[in-house]
Amino acid sequence: MADSVSDIFDALAHPTRRQILQDLKDGELAAGAIAARFNTSGPTVSRHLGVLRAAGLVTERRDGNRILYSLVGERLALSVGDFLSTVCPEQIVLRQVRKRSTPSRSTGEVTA
Structure with a gap:
C-alpha cells in the first residue's frame, strides 16, 4: 500500500497532472482533447497520462481509434x-464532533 500511496503523491507532484485531474472531474475526455489544453507536445501529455494511469488515478478505454480517459x-x-x-x-476530532452533533435519524433530536 505504501508504494501505491507514493505513486499517487508522485503523480500529484506535477502541475500538468493536477490540471488533467481537474479537467477530468466533469467526465471523460479523449487524449487529443486533453493534449490540446496544454502548450506541450502530445507525447509529453501522453507520459503524464501514463503516470496518472499507473497511479490508478485515471482509467482509459478505447472508442474506435480514440483513447478516452476518466x-x-x-x-x-x-x-x-x-x-x-x-x-x-x-x-479526526472535528469529524467525531460533527458526528455527535448531527440529528439522530430516528428521532430528529441532536445527540450530544
Whole structure:
C-alpha cells in the first residue's frame, strides 16, 4: 500500500497532472482533447497520462481509434484522506464532533 500511496503523491507532484485531474472531474475526455489544453507536445501529455494511469488515478478505454480517459476520484479521495487523517489528527476530532452533533435519524433530536 505504501508504494501505491507514493505513486499517487508522485503523480500529484506535477502541475500538468493536477490540471488533467481537474479537467477530468466533469467526465471523460479523449487524449487529443486533453493534449490540446496544454502548450506541450502530445507525447509529453501522453507520459503524464501514463503516470496518472499507473497511479490508478485515471482509467482509459478505447472508442474506435480514440483513447478516452476518466478520473478515478474515489481512489484519490481515499488515499489523500487517509494520509491527511494521520498527519492532521484535529480533522479526526472535528469529524467525531460533527458526528455527535448531527440529528439522530430516528428521532430528529441532536445527540450530544
